[in-house]
Amino acid sequence: MEGMDDFDTYYDEIDEDLIQAYLNGETIDPELEAFLSSYEKNYGQEYEEIPSLSLLEVGENCMLPVLTEALKVLLPLLALSFIFKLISNLWKPDAEEVGVPRSFLHLTSALFGILALHLVFSRDLVYILYCCCLVYLVLIAVHVLRRQYCGIAVSAFIVVYVLLCELYLVDETAWHRVRGAQIIMSMKVIGLAFDVASGAEEMPSMFEYLGYVLCVGTVIFGPWVSYQDYKNLLCQDRKSMNMWWIVRIARSGAVSLVCMVYSTCFLTNWLIPSSSYRWILAYRDAQSFRFSHYFVSFASETTALLCGFRGSFYKDNESRWSVSKPYHIEVPRSLVEVVTYWNLPMHYWLKTYVFKPSRIFGTFVAVILTYTASSLLHGLNFQLAAVLFSLGFYSYVEFVFRNKLSRIFNACIQAKTCPDSCGHEYTSYHPLVLLTNVCFALLAVFHLAYLGLMFDSSREQDKGYTMKHTLEKWANLDYASHWVVLGTYIFYLII
Amino acid sequence: MRELLFIILVLTAAFHFGQGKKTKLKGTKWWTLANIGQPSNDLHSNTQLYNSPSLLPLTKRQRRLVTKNPGTILALMAGARMAIEECKYQFRNRRWNCPTMDVGNGGPIFGKILQRGCRETSFIYAITSAAVTHSIARACSEGSVYTCTCDYQLKKPRGTKNWEWGGCSDNANFGHKFSRKFVDVLEKGRDFRYMMNLHNNEAGRVHVSKNMELECKCHGMSGSCTIKTCWMRLPTFRKVGLLLKDRFDGASKVVSANNGGGRKKRRRRFKFVPTNPNLKKPGRRDLVYFEQSPTFCDRDDSIGFPGTKGRECNATSIGIDGCDLMCCGRGFNSESYTVRERCSCIFQWCCHVKCETCTRTKIRHTCL
Numbered sequence: 001m002e003g004m005d006d007f008d009t010y011y012d013e014i015d016e017d018l019i020q021a022y023l024n025g026e027t028i029d030p031e032l033e034a035f036l037s038s039y040e041k042n043y044g045q046e047y048e049e050i051p052s053l054s055l056l057e058v059g060e061n062c063m064l065p066v067l068t069e070a071l072k073v074l075l076p077l078l079a080l081s082f083i084f085k086l087i088s089n090l091w092k093p094d095a096e097e098v099g100v101p102r103s104f105l106h107l108t109s110a111l112f113g114i115l116a117l118h119l120v121f122s123r124d125l126v127y128i129l130y131c132c133c134l135v136y137l138v139l140i141a142v143h144v145l146r147r148q149y150c151g152i153a154v155s156a157f158i159v160v161y162v163l164l165c166e167l168y169l170v171d172e173t174a175w176h177r178v179r180g181a182q183i184i185m186s187m188k189v190i191g192l193a194f195d196v197a198s199g200a201e202e203m204p205s206m207f208e209y210l211g212y213v214l215c216v217g218t219v220i221f222g223p224w225v226s227y228q229d230y231k232n233l234l235c236q237d238r239k240s241m242n243m244w245w246i247v248r249i250a251r252s253g254a255v256s257l258v259c260m261v262y263s264t265c266f267l268t269n270w271l272i273p274s275s276s277y278r279w280i281l282a283y284r285d286a287q288s289f290r291f292s293h294y295f296v297s298f299a300s301e302t303t304a305l306l307c308g309f310r311g312s313f314y315k316d317n318e319s320r321w322s323v324s325k326p327y328h329i330e331v332p333r334s335l336v337e338v339v340t341y342w343n344l345p346m347h348y349w350l351k352t353y354v355f356k357p358s359r360i361f362g363t364f365v366a367v368i369l370t371y372t373a374s375s376l377l378h379g380l381n382f383q384l385a386a387v388l389f390s391l392g393f394y395s396y397v398e399f400v401f402r403n404k405l406s407r408i409f410n411a412c413i414q415a416k417t418c419p420d421s422c423g424h425e426y427t428s429y430h431p432l433v434l435l436t437n438v439c440f441a442l443l444a445v446f447h448l449a450y451l452g453l454m455f456d457s458s459r460e461q462d463k464g465y466t467m468k469h470t471l472e473k474w475a476n477l478d479y480a481s482h483w484v485v486l487g488t489y490i491f492y493l494i495i
Numbered sequence: 496m497r498e499l500l501f502i503i504l505v506l507t508a509a510f511h512f513g514q515g516k517k518t519k520l521k522g523t524k525w526w527t528l529a530n531i532g533q534p535s536n537d538l539h540s541n542t543q544l545y546n547s548p549s550l551l552p553l554t555k556r557q558r559r560l561v562t563k564n565p566g567t568i569l570a571l572m573a574g575a576r577m578a579i580e581e582c583k584y585q586f587r588n589r590r591w592n593c594p595t596m597d598v599g600n601g602g603p604i605f606g607k608i609l610q611r612g613c614r615e616t617s618f619i620y621a622i623t624s625a626a627v628t629h630s631i632a633r634a635c636s637e638g639s640v641y642t643c644t645c646d647y648q649l650k651k652p653r654g655t656k657n658w659e660w661g662g663c664s665d666n667a668n669f670g671h672k673f674s675r676k677f678v679d680v681l682e683k684g685r686d687f688r689y690m691m692n693l694h695n696n697e698a699g700r701v702h703v704s705k706n707m708e709l710e711c712k713c714h715g716m717s718g719s720c721t722i723k724t725c726w727m728r729l730p731t732f733r734k735v736g737l738l739l740k741d742r743f744d745g746a747s748k749v750v751s752a753n754n755g756g757g758r759k760k761r762r763r764r765f766k767f768v769p770t771n772p773n774l775k776k777p778g779r780r781d782l783v784y785f786e787q788s789p790t791f792c793d794r795d796d797s798i799g800f801p802g803t804k805g806r807e808c809n810a811t812s813i814g815i816d817g818c819d820l821m822c823c824g825r826g827f828n829s830e831s832y833t834v835r836e837r838c839s840c841i842f843q844w845c846c847h848v849k850c851e852t853c854t855r856t857k858i859r860h861t862c863l
Contacts, residue, residue, distance in 0.1 A: 061666075061727065061728060062710075062728075065725070065726045066726055069722075069723075069724045069725065070722060120721065173720075176719055177719065177721060178719075178721075179717075179719040180715040180721045183719075184716070221715075221721065260714065263712065263714075264712045289718065293717075296714055383718075457711065457712045457713075461711070461712070461713040461720060462711075462720055465718075
């Protein structure tokens with residue numbers, strides 16, 4: 001009992017009378033009763049490992065702050081877009097004679113764009129503005145001297161500018177922030193320059209140029225719109241603000257936010273805990289990245305719609321109103337389809353300005369050139385380049401392989417959906433064709449998980465990922481997907 | 496004498512109710528509480544955590560606190576278990592491996608080492624109060640404690656630019672305050688040990704509430720970072736345990752400073768002076784102790800430590816888990832034993848895995 005004496009001080013508060021009363025089966029005081037019942041109520045529960053985070057916890061601690069933050073950026077942007085839409089509508093001359101000068105509208109567009117840039121990037125917007133102004137000087141100079149070289153000159157300038165910024169001039173964190181806006185702008189000016197070179201467009205005046213390049217609805221998140229779209233935008237009347245328009249905007253906005261919350265909170269912290277199997281983790285990180293991309297795509301769709309762009313982001317007739325199509329990416333038919341639906345305006349841009357002109361060198365070279373252009377646009381980042389080139393090779397292999405199989409078996413198992421008039425013996429509804437396509441879809445999901453996993457939330461996301469990071473992530477999965485594709489390619493060559 | 500009577504009373508009561516389980520409903524309730532003293536029971540930890548040899552694991556004040564904040568009792572149970580697991584994990588390779596005792600009559604779970612003032616004591620105090628903070632804060636954000644509320648004020652956490660935390664920021668605060676009320680209440684007296692314990696308790700709590708983790712995600716075209724969304728979450732308890740273990744390794748041995756005219760009651764700032772004048776004064780997060788730890792080599796009944804005899808050790812390591820240090824130079828036994836394992840597994844199409852059973856010989860070293 002010696003040891004117990006020392007603990008005297010610890011338990012002198014305990015009511016011995018109370019315990020005595022309890023032991024005698026007498027009534028106890030209500031306080032203890034309440035305590036006992038609260039204890040009793042929960043006693044039956046099993047105490048297993050506490051899950052990583054509960055749904056409510058994620059909701060309260062993650063969803064709210066994350067939504068607040070995203071809205072803090074998005075709402076001003078949407079407001080600016082909407083005001084621009086109002087100005088361009090209300091002040092637009094119905095009859096030609098009482099018109100506000102067009103240049104006023106272009107100027108409003110540019111000013112609002114700069115305002116938006118300032119809201120999002122604060123001081124870092126100068127890199128965008130520099131580029132914008134310098135490109136115009138180049139464009140004027142080349143236009144006067146040799147009109148047909150406008151496109152080439154501007155592209156070369158953009159590549160040099162982007163590389164200089166990336167490697168020497170700009171702090172990597174700042175550059176990584178503005179890179180998205182820079183890509184959109186590069187696409188706009190290169191497209192415009194090629195159009196001018198081919199004579200499809202007249203040389204724009206300075207106001208027109210600034211209005212187009214800095215247009216508020218597309219300057220931050222995109223999407224890429226052609227100069228023609230921009231000109232159409234200013235020719236709309238008030239009827240364009242109809243119910244359908246409002247519904248579209250609300251839908252895009254809502255989808256965008258849902259994707260963001262899913263990507264940031266629910267997927268990584270709640271749905272799939274970090275202790276899962278590595279391939280599941282890869283799938284999780286890749287999916288989180290994809291949903292983050294959908295967020296950006298739908299946000300861009302919202303702003304673009306709000307400031308009046310209608311329906312020609314993408315000129316093929318089907319699906320004219322989307323920037324990205326999550327359904328076709330999450331449940332893909334093939335990687336070729338994923339690449340297409342990832343960013344439809346960008347896909348269209350690459351197709352028009354890179355793939356088609358370079359087709360004279362052969363399809364394979366054209367594909368390689370397209371992906372080179374794409375990675376140059378994105379800057380000289382090993383990770384992006386590695387992913388893009390892998391994707392290029394993968395989709396090429398997949399395309400030719402499935403084409404060959406399709407010919408051999410005379411079945412609809414190509415990378416792209418068969419048109420009704422394809423004339424294959426086995427159409428898409430044949431069970432074996434379905435099965436094959438499902439297998440190819442699973443293969444595509446596997447490749448996507450492998451390619452997308454390195455865009456994770458590690459420390460490097462602020463500055464851009466390093467080569468080491470990329471290779472580590474892939475080595476962790478034993479470069480499995482690369483081997484699979486290589487195997488497929490060899491198999492393709494053999495058959 | 497009082498204690499003795501009490502224990503006898505308790506034992507008879509336990510015996511009595513053990514037999515007549517079904518006769519009195521209230522009695523059964525009481526019996527579940529009496530079960531607390533048994534090992535392998537979740538509530539076990541509570542008893543020891545608060546050093547109460549009584550049947551009712553909580554003191555009057557604690558009970559009042561728990562009753563006022565419904566839902567906390569579960570968190571406390573989870574927290575206490577978490578503390579013990581973490582302590583065992585952090586010390587698994589040391590001579591003192593955080594032994595917990597199966598004391599039938601509800602003795603202190605960590606043993607009499609709590610009466611000492613050595614490093615290990617300070618760690619136990621810190622980890623238990625940290626665990627209470629952590630699990631209460633978690634319960635709070637899970638919504639299972641009704642009395643804690645959120646304020647959605649925007650606050651700027653340390654080390655972040657341009658970012659304001661708009662989420663529920665009070666959970667960690669609530670946990671901290673609750674733990675203060677709940678754990679510190681056990682410390683009585685005005686002596687040096689009391690000061691030390693309170694300081695170490697606070698150090699444990701600070702490690703939880705100041706280590707909220709900022710999680711961010713970038714959104715932008717092609718993985719760029721146009722928008723960054725962030726949120727904060729509690730650190731994992733493993734991380735808290737690691738940090739506290741670091742503090743344990745760097746804990747300072749202190750003596751009380753003469754605090755001149757400071758007569759304010761209930762002041763939480765204590766003045767410690769390190770015994771080695773070259774060291775800096777212990778901060779809020781540092782662990783302090785005033786007594787040299789025993790070697791923990793041999794059985795020591797005064798702290799209830801069984802010694803390292805029979806402990807498994809690593810023959811190849813030169814660290815503290817190596818046989819030389821672990822066994823204090825007494826040497827060690829090596830015995831080989833066989834295990835049956837699944838091996839050379841082959842995946843068979845489709846879809847099952849076929850394995851063979853191999854027997855392997857392994858060697859186990861135990862201290863003499």
